Amino acid sequence: MKKIALLAGMLSLFFVVSTFGASNYKAELKIASATSMEHTYNVGAQYFAKLVEEQTGGRIKFKLYPDGQLGKGERELLEALQQGSIDIYVGSTGPLGGFSQSMQVLDIPFLFRDYAHVDKVLDGPIGASLIADLDKVQMKGLAFWENGFRNLTNNKKVIKTPADAKGMKIRTMENPVHIQAWKAAGVNPTPMAWGEVFGALQQGVIDGQENPVAVILQQKVYEVQKYLSLTQHVYSPAMLIMSTKRWVQIPKEDQEIILKAAKEAAIYQRNLGRQNEEQMLTELASKGMVITRDVDKVAWVAAMKPAFDAFSVQFGKDKIDAILNTK
Numbered sequence: 223m224k225k226i227a228l229l230a231g232m233l234s235l236f237f238v239v240s241t242f243g244a245s246n247y248k249a250e251l252k253i254a255s256a257t258s259m260e261h262t263y264n265v266g267a268q269y270f271a272k273l274v275e276e277q278t279g280g281r282i283k284f285k286l287y288p289d290g291q292l293g294k295g296e297r298e299l300l301e302a303l304q305q306g307s308i309d310i311y312v313g314s315t316g317p318l319g320g321f322s323q324s325m326q327v328l329d330i331p332f333l334f335r336d337y338a339h340v341d342k343v344l345d346g347p348i349g350a351s352l353i354a355d356l357d358k359v360q361m362k363g364l365a366f367w368e369n370g371f372r373n374l375t376n377n378k379k380v381i382k383t384p385a386d387a388k389g390m391k392i393r394t395m396e397n398p399v400h401i402q403a404w405k406a407a408g409v410n411p412t413p414m415a416w417g418e419v420f421g422a423l424q425q426g427v428i429d430g431q432e433n434p435v436a437v438i439l440q441q442k443v444y445e446v447q448k449y450l451s452l453t454q455h456v457y458s459p460a461m462l463i464m465s466t467k468r469w470v471q472i473p474k475e476d477q478e479i480i481l482k483a484a485k486e487a488a489i490y491q492r493n494l495g496r497q498n499e500e501q502m503l504t505e506l507a508s509k510g511m512v513i514t515r516d517v518d519k520v521a522w523v524a525a526m527k528p529a530f531d532a533f534s535v536q537f538g539k540d541k542i543d544a545i546l547n548t549k
Contacts, residue, residue: 246281247281247473247476249281249282249283249471250282250284251282251284251285251310251468252284252285253284253285253308253310253312254286254287254288254299254303254308254310254311254312255267255286255287255288255290255312255313256289256290256294256295256299256313256417257288257437257440258289259286259289260440261440262368262436262491262494263312263367263460263491264286265491265494266312266367266487266488266490266491266494267310267487269487269490270484270486271283271284273483273486274479274483277479277483281476282480287308290416292308293308294415294416294417295317295415295416295418296311296314296316296395296415297320297396299313300313300318303361303463303465304321304360304361304465305465305467306465309465310462310464310465310468311461311463311464312367312460312461312462314369314395314459314460314461315328315369315458315461316329316395316397316458317395317396317397318461319399320396320397321356321359322352322355322359322361324351324352324537325355326397326398326399326537327352327533327542328352328459329397329456329458330456330530330533330537330542331403331455331456331523331530332455332456332519332523332530333456333542333546334371334545337496339548340368340457341492342548343548344366345366346548348541348544349366353366356463357466360466361463361464361466362464362465362466363462363463364461364462364463364464364480364481364484365462365481365484365485365487365488366459366460366461366488367459367460367461367462367487367488368458368459368460368492368495369433369436369459369460370434370436370437370457370458370495370499371434371454371455371458372432372433372453372454372455372456373432373433373435373451373452373455374387374392374431374432374450374453374455375431375433375447375449375450376390376392376430376447376448376449376451377426377449378429378449379449380449380514381449381451381453381514381517382516382517382518383517383521383522384407384409385408385521387430388408388409389410390409390429391412391428392404392410392411392412392428392429392430392431392432393411393412393422393432394413394414394432395413396413396414396415399533400456401413402532403455403529403530405529406526406529407525420443423443423447424446430447430449431443431447433458434458434495435495435499435503436495438450438506439502439505444506444509444510447511448511448512449511449512449514450511450512450514451517452513452514452515453519455522455526462484
């Protein structure tokens, strides 16, 4: 009888743990970005939210805060993420280098050949190592998403070579790798939070900026910039990142659901920009932008080579070669 009673007690305890464990966890999480609701970040975030809500039976819900509602720029949002005042960040990895130095290796110019190369690197051991490094700075990397290959815009003239852009004031992200690369090319880089860029372009404080095609269209950069050069000088990843302070509160079963949804949504989000890029370029042209495709890539690579060589010393030639040689 004692054995039966003990077994009954254990079964009862198991029932209690099962009933009041992960299945009863409820939360509404804040997802913040610096971009418009139409940007692929937020379209992807909606898809991610839908996946998690469906797989948790609505126990975990999300509220999106686009357009820098919770912080002017991505750096400010990342600081808020560390502090736990927002739960999830979706945005470029550019400012992440200021928090986790190893992430800066991804910002080296002309590091990635094409999108297939990107996927092999970011979804493989190199990407996993970079995500793991974020644990040290109170951030839980969920998955690499995508901003895209960055291109140069300006309001003065057609640019094909670095010589054409010499001395221009170009807004860059607050990222030391980007700044050093532009200086090497003879451009005057001006780091600035994204929320300030449109006004600075409008007022002529800066001559241009650089961003992927999707950002140039969806953030209406065409309203204050005439010329777009498809330099594709840097591939800009993005990330979905959760505050560690929030992550540790979530039961393991729900953590697994969130991670799986983040990776599934990554594929969806990356494809949004890739499939529609030509259509977006056509739309930009219809809005008056002069698009230059025949950029002298050889000249740009040569101009930024001194910075590339310096980065090999800073980040380790072996790490850079591992990325370059990924097939």
